[in-house]
Amino acid sequence: MICIYNLYDMFFKRKSFRRFDDTLTLSLEELQNIEQHLNEVVPLLHNIKIEYRLVKREETTCKRGEYCLLVYSEQKENYLINVGYILEQLDLWMAFHNIGACWYGMGKPDKLKCNELDYVIMLAFGKSLLEEFRKDYTKAKRKDLEAIWSGEYLPNVTNVVRFAPSACNSQPWRVVRENKYIRIFRSTEVRSIIPKAKLPFYNSIDMGVFLCFMEIALRHSQYEFKRMLYENQKSDAEQIKIAEYTMY
Numbered sequence: 351m352i353c354i355y356n357l358y359d360m361f362f363k364r365k366s367f368r369r370f371d372d373t374l375t376l377s378l379e380e381l382q383n384i385e386q387h388l389n390e391v392v393p394l395l396h397n398i399k400i401e402y403r404l405v406k407r408e409e410t411t412c413k414r415g416e417y418c419l420l421v422y423s424e425q426k427e428n429y430l431i432n433v434g435y436i437l438e439q440l441d442l443w444m445a446f447h448n449i450g451a452c453w454y455g456m457g458k459p460d461k462l463k464c465n466e467l468d469y470v471i472m473l474a475f476g477k478s479l480l481e482e483f484r485k486d487y488t489k490a491k492r493k494d495l496e497a498i499w500s501g502e503y504l505p506n507v508t509n510v511v512r513f514a515p516s517a518c519n520s521q522p523w524r525v526v527r528e529n530k531y532i533r534i535f536r537s538t539e540v541r542s543i544i545p546k547a548k549l550p551f552y553n554s555i556d557m558g559v560f561l562c563f564m565e566i567a568l569r570h571s572q573y574e575f576k577r578m579l580y581e582n583q584k585s586d587a588e589q590i591k592i593a594e595y596t597m598y
């Protein structure tokens with residue numbers, strides 16, 4: 351079993367798969383492993399109910415991949431960040447197993463409810479070949495470090511967390527490092543083709559993805575830290591406080 355703490359190498363291998371080789375299929379064992387792994391991912395918030403449905407891609411509006419993992423959640427404080435944090439672990443885990451994946455915010459599922467919980471987002475995926483994964487992560491288009499991180503850089507953290515995936519590559523994360531504190535914000539000033547009314551939804555999921563990258567990177571470098579998640583933040587601020595890490 352691999353756990354969240356050794357997914358660091360997958361930062362460099364993962365990418366959004368938009369083309370799949372239709373001659374490759376996932377075995378029953380691989381599908382069972384995915385379902386098994388869903389019980390092992392670590393949520394950000396343990397008090398939020400989550401359900402998953404693993405369906406054939408044809409049961410959704412998604413046009414790529416063999417299957418889709420549909421995520422349903424209770425709508426509690428920070429539930430979107432929680433979904434991002436959980437599903438990114440799966441995206442990285444899939445890369446480890448040569449399963450190509452793509453977050454699919456545009457997709458619509460067959461059912462909007464599952465056991466009373468509301469549909470949030472899906473991950474489309476399918477068996478892929480090793481050579482189809484990312485070969486040179488430095489070529490992935492991302493904002494410059496100075497645009498997202500202020501304060502002292504952390505080796506092997508600062509320069510890798512910025513490769514986290516985000517809706518339309520909008521990269522809403524901003525980081526302020528001050529002594530033993532790392533403060534994470536969501537910028538509401540992102541320029542994107544996502545309709546403004548939808549930005550808080552997608553960018554909140556993105557923030558969960560980013561926290562997942564941040565924690566894997568910190569642990570990889572053996573930093574010990576405590577996380578504090580903000581609640582009830584004003585949504586009209588230029589930078590919304592998301593989390594604060596205190597390093598020991």
Ligand SMILES: Cc1cc2nc3c(=O)[nH]c(=O)nc-3n(C[C@H](O)[C@H](O)[C@H](O)COP(=O)(O)O)c2cc1C
Nearest residue numbers: 365366453454455456457515516517518519555556
């Ligand atoms: C919350 C979320 C929603 C996304 N929705 C879509 C989508 O609907 N269609 C798509 O092709 N890619 C989607 N993506 C993938 C992003 O476009 C992609 O992560 C980003 O461009 C960076 O590229 P990379 O993942 O290859 O590093 C989504 C990503 C996230 C995190």
